[in-house]
Amino acid sequence: MSRIGVAFDKARADGRAVLVGCMPAGFPTVEGSIAAMTAMVEAGVDVIEVEIPYSDPVMDGPVIQKASDIALAGGVRTADTLRIIEAVAATGAPVVTMTYWNPIEQYGVDAFARDLAAAGGTGLITPDLIPDEAGEWLAASDAYGLDRTFLVSPSSTDARLRMTVEHCRGFVYATAIMGVTGARSQTSDAAPVLVSRLREVTELPVGVGLGVGTGAQAATVAGYADGVIVGSALIRRLLDAPDLDAGLAALRTLSAELAEGVRNPTR
Amino acid sequence: MSADVTTPAGQFPDSAGHFGRFGGRFVPEALVAALDELDAAYRKAMTDEEFLAEFAALLRDYAGTPSLLYPAGRFSAKIGARVLLKREDLNHTGAHKVRNVLGQALLTRRMGKRRVIAETGAGQHGVATATAAALFDLDCVVYMGEVDTERQALNVARMRMLGATVIPVTTGSRTLKDAMNEAMRDWVANVDDTHYLIGTAAGPHPFPEMVRDFVRGIGDEARQQCLDLTGGLPDAVLACVGGGSNALGIFHAFVPDTDVRLYGFEAGGDGVDTDRHAASITGGTPGVLHGARTYVLQNADGQTVESHSISAGLDYPGVGPEHAWLHDSGRARYQPVTDREAMAAFELLCRTEGIIPAIESAHALAGAVQIAPQLAAELGREPLLVVNLSGRGDKDVHTAGEYFGILDKEQ
Numbered sequence A: 001m002s003r004i005g006v007a008f009d010k011a012r013a014d015g016r017a018v019l020v021g022c023m024p025a026g027f028p029t030v031e032g033s034i035a036a037m038t039a040m041v042e043a044g045v046d047v048i049e050v051e052i053p054y055s056d057p058v059m060d061g062p063v064i065q066k067a068s069d070i071a072l073a074g075g076v077r078t079a080d081t082l083r084i085i086e087a088v089a090a091t092g093a094p095v096v097t098m099t100y101w102n103p104i105e106q107y108g109v110d111a112f113a114r115d116l117a118a119a120g121g122t123g124l125i126t127p128d129l130i131p132d133e134a135g136e137w138l139a140a141s142d143a144y145g146l147d148r149t150f151l152v153s154p155s156s157t158d159a160r161l162r163m164t165v166e167h168c169r170g171f172v173y174a175t176a177i178m179g180v181t182g183a184r185s186q187t188s189d190a191a192p193v194l195v196s197r198l199r200e201v202t203e204l205p206v207g208v209g210l211g212v213g214t215g216a217q218a219a220t221v222a223g224y225a226d227g228v229i230v231g232s233a234l235i236r237r238l239l240d241a242p243d244l245d246a247g248l249a250a251l252r253t254l255s256a257e258l259a260e261g262v263r264n265p266t267r
Numbered sequence B: 001m002s003a004d005v006t007t008p009a010g011q012f013p014d015s016a017g018h019f020g021r022f023g024g025r026f027v028p029e030a031l032v033a034a035l036d037e038l039d040a041a042y043r044k045a046m047t048d049e050e051f052l053a054e055f056a057a058l059l060r061d062y063a064g065t066p067s068l069l070y071p072a073g074r075f076s077a078k079i080g081a082r083v084l085l086k087r088e089d090l091n092h093t094g095a096h097k098v099r100n101v102l103g104q105a106l107l108t109r110r111m112g113k114r115r116v117i118a119e120t121g122a123g124q125h126g127v128a129t130a131t132a133a134a135l136f137d138l139d140c141v142v143y144m145g146e147v148d149t150e151r152q153a154l155n156v157a158r159m160r161m162l163g164a165t166v167i168p169v170t171t172g173s174r175t176l177k178d179a180m181n182e183a184m185r186d187w188v189a190n191v192d193d194t195h196y197l198i199g200t201a202a203g204p205h206p207f208p209e210m211v212r213d214f215v216r217g218i219g220d221e222a223r224q225q226c227l228d229l230t231g232g233l234p235d236a237v238l239a240c241v242g243g244g245s246n247a248l249g250i251f252h253a254f255v256p257d258t259d260v261r262l263y264g265f266e267a268g269g270d271g272v273d274t275d276r277h278a279a280s281i282t283g284g285t286p287g288v289l290h291g292a293r294t295y296v297l298q299n300a301d302g303q304t305v306e307s308h309s310i311s312a313g314l315d316y317p318g319v320g321p322e323h324a325w326l327h328d329s330g331r332a333r334y335q336p337v338t339d340r341e342a343m344a345a346f347e348l349l350c351r352t353e354g355i356i357p358a359i360e361s362a363h364a365l366a367g368a369v370q371i372a373p374q375l376a377a378e379l380g381r382e383p384l385l386v387v388n389l390s391g392r393g394d395k396d397v398h399t400a401g402e403y404f405g406i407l408d409k410e411q
């Protein structure tokens, strides 16, 4: 079983959800992003999702766009992302990579899978790659023993849910709302419905993302999902801080609040 | 009707929208249901007599097609080729874009959606979309890069006059690609009641195929008009290529005529050997952008790089996947035209024919200037060229005026 699978099993046994925290690689700098992700792990984030910054992130809202732009303006390369993944994996937390597809295609799908596995990454979350187009990635992930997390959405038909989970390994990512990333004041009603539809077709752990920003929201989502995925709210702590140290402190505070939330699921 | 849009497209694309290794759907799962719905509606419409009759009537009575095929005698004499201009500039709203927009607006109504969104570069597609939205009583939001809202202020005003909301996009390079990103984000969030009316033959399946089918009347008409006028087919068909809709529109009917050369002219900006151009095929590499695999201007890490062109409508770092395939298969040839060459051809058409072309279309005219001598040598006679004059230049008068230094100082 993959390291992510172990993390989900352990959390399930403890009656809680896994907390997945997302950060763009190289934001605000390569070293800064390693410090940020390490701080998140120390404050209770179970799984780190490293996003490869991309010039045209169509699934992301303003916060992640801005952080990605900062990372790219700082000159971060795909090779740096692998270095960051290696450093964060050294903390012992499973590290999953979220990436739009073109950077992987340009690196070489097989080469990236090989180097990701060597860096200690567990697999990929692919927001703009659906299983229909994923032939090369299916083969490469099999070859290097990597997990595949495809996304499902409230608009997915039953047939597509079934097809998508068949191609997933590790966990499946349920986008809770129809929309792009960004913290919202309310989590959605569509999410629990989507999760129960997934329960009908898979035993895989289900992570729910898009919109979670507070401990209370994390607790709500933990009430029906196996994983709570938080991105924009964490990233904003760094964006809004006057300097990196203040940002890291704010990041620890929110991480701890979210970690508390996933340990107290609202049922 | 003027165009037989029901003729099968041939082998390409396959049912998942692949043109060889290009095309497909590289999109968030959240959009798949909407793309499937659109695909079903489009396929049903293409065999539905009522839809086809309605589309044909709109094209004829509202858009003013078939557009003329005009023998440009004085221009021809200057360049050493017999040039027939496909006068899409005479269509309502001033460009070929109206054909695509009317087709998609009809589909929007059929799908029961109340709102359309669009991206626009030069503003031509935004104006065409706002026009159709007014005609069909749909809510309309147009995303436009902030840089473009400044260089195409007149078109921003036109869209607002037609009742559309224009949203300047301030992310990324603040041009067409970023407007497309914003439109995608809007669509993901509002897909239930909204149709994304993409303005060119790019994006995820079925857009490239569908847009081509809505604009293919250009070539269907031109082919027949050329036969009527000259008794034969042209030696070459020429068009500018941004996303690729006007070029595919005029190419499509000629694809089976293997003696007819197809030429697409990309925006070469300062030159494809510089980093300031928008020539995705001649200066880019295969990659994934905006939902499809195609040629993209990108760096080694797959980050899209900014494009540059004097023509806002060609200033895009990607191209429709069917062009990528026509290029790889060798059926069409793609060549860059620099800003300077395009503006020289722009001026030449103004002065010889009394027609002010869109700067986009001036790239095709410059292409005619480029290929005339070599084609004449190859054929041993004056070549016959059909050039798609995709739009009129009213929107470009300020840019051209600045370029030629003919504006009064205070303007």
Ligand SMILES: Cc1ncc(COP(=O)(O)O)c(C=O)c1O
Pocket (backbone or CB within 6 Å): B095, B096, B121, B122, B123, B124, B125, B199, B200, B201, B240, B241, B242, B243, B244, B245, B246, B247, B312, B313, B314, B358, B360, B361, B390, B391, B392
């Ligand atoms: C007149 C005109 N021609 C050509 C284009 C380029 O688009 P396409 O390559 O899709 O025809 C535009 C785009 O705005 C345009 O306005």
